[in-house]
Amino acid sequence: MKVNQLIKRCLLVGVAVLGIGGSVGLNNQPINASAKSFRLHFHRGYRMQSIKKRDLISDNYNVKHARAAVAMDANTGNVVYNKNGDKRMKIASVAKLMTLYLVAQKAQSINNGWNQQVNTSNAGLKRMSYNSTLNGGFKFKRNHYSVKQLFRAALVGSSNNSAIALGQWVSGSNKSFIKAMNRQAKAWNLNASFVSASGLENNDLARYGFWAKGGYYAGNEVSANSVATIARNVLNEYPSIVNDAKRLSIKVAGQRLTNVNSLLNGGRLSHFSKGLYIDGLKTGYTGPAGLCFVGTSQKPGKDRMITVVLHDDYEFTDTTSLMQHLYSTSDAFN
Template structure:
């Protein structure tokens, strides 16, 4: 082999080795610009389409920018979001083509391109993550718009007081009692309950006289347990007689999933210490649908509860009564369009956070919602209300 041939072979080998290294670098992604070019999706065709609602079809899929070089968000992170498509495009990647939709959420804060197969036409179905039981009911017709475990009876804590309020108002409005009637609050058990850090709220002070109206506001706004029990004794003559009256009223309304052992919603495990244990069961248990039916009777028969339910706070006997409904105007979870004006909160460790809400959106029937054992009772109530109002049957 001549010297020149040797030099040529060595040179050829070097160039071949260089070419191999370049190929390997590109394959490994070292060549940044080339990789971006290879990874990018190319638009073949694109058009504007009529705005159409979609929701996620499965756990798969994500939104990207049009070239797919940047992920916007995984669809699984927004399981209850309705996406609105306004553009359609055929995108090409390597040797494959696909139809993609340009979508955005309702507010327009999240938007991007997604393969059409990851979506399904229509608004997203509601899925309350935390509530163990829930219902949305048309207060005018009694129609159930949506429910989750709607006929399963659960502990309802102070939501029980809507039945106590109903029977109190029934006695007043029938003329058998008066707002100005003085209620016997001398019970040592009820005085101790008022002073209890865990079960109290409104204090029955020695020598003070409290009227039906005083205790009505204490039980309604501040969810006072001793006030509710004292009202029950005023209505029926004794705690036991009142609880029997609660159950009789539930039966008269045809409620099949409702049983009461307490005028306040406290469980017997707490009431025993104050001498107010009643019955063999530990707690009031009512299904979401039956709670909504009680609320419907209360609102329909005694509409003043809607006006009273909007009171944020009130002083009675120098004590501040605070309404814990955080969907009211000025509160953390207020949404103006929902016009929430009631109704009742509740909590015990056994029952969890419970809430009966009501409001009447402009142009719609009045709505009643119930969420039981819900860690996010106000946000999920708001979601439930917004969902229910989309039903055509709610139109006034």
């Protein structure tokens, strides 16, 4: 998932260079490449786009490239921007936020929960962890890792095998965990259907034995409003998640994992903007879902902001624009 996300960005850069234009969609073109050089060379940032102030203060403000977008006040739960926010869409690795919520909930409810050991000996998970297009950079070289190690690998590195293993730790099996995800979605009255702990679609999961629910090409489908609600609950349940989410890279069990959130401070080719105080939260990409991003930021003494853009070829530029617009127009955030 992660390498395909990076390759998609590289292709978009190529389109821009050829002069075809930044809004050209590649959504219907399969991207099947796994060269590690893409991860190494383009692991941070792409599309050096400028955002003009006049684009941020329009009375008819629109997140131009996203098929769906939402902004929420994390303190109150109020939705302050909505574009197709109630439409269910595939959300790729953004779905890991629900997984991480359920993991944090259990880890914090039992003694020494974060240091509990998770069994990672499953042959399918080990094979997935060595698939450079699906593993998120974290290989299962051992049969056990701590909950905290896998949590960080799933959050920062977007490790799919780590997310699935954590789900098994929470509920005992992958199928039981998918049921738990859907129970939680129902409890929160979300417009959502979950089939995967990782965000991968079933056609990617089937070869590793983790097709749990739905058709062969089914994936998690969640509305942007519901994604924002999940993010809000994660931040409320485990507010220190931002301490890891804002890191450019992290070493887990001797393996260096890279955060592809281009809005963080210090990243190469970064879209970082000093006045936005961005400290997370989760990127995502699969072919059917496109590029997705959940952002969060908080100015000192002000409410925390959550933004969601789904199927957006310019997810970081659009997120920056949306945050700047809200900071210029809302007393809650500025």
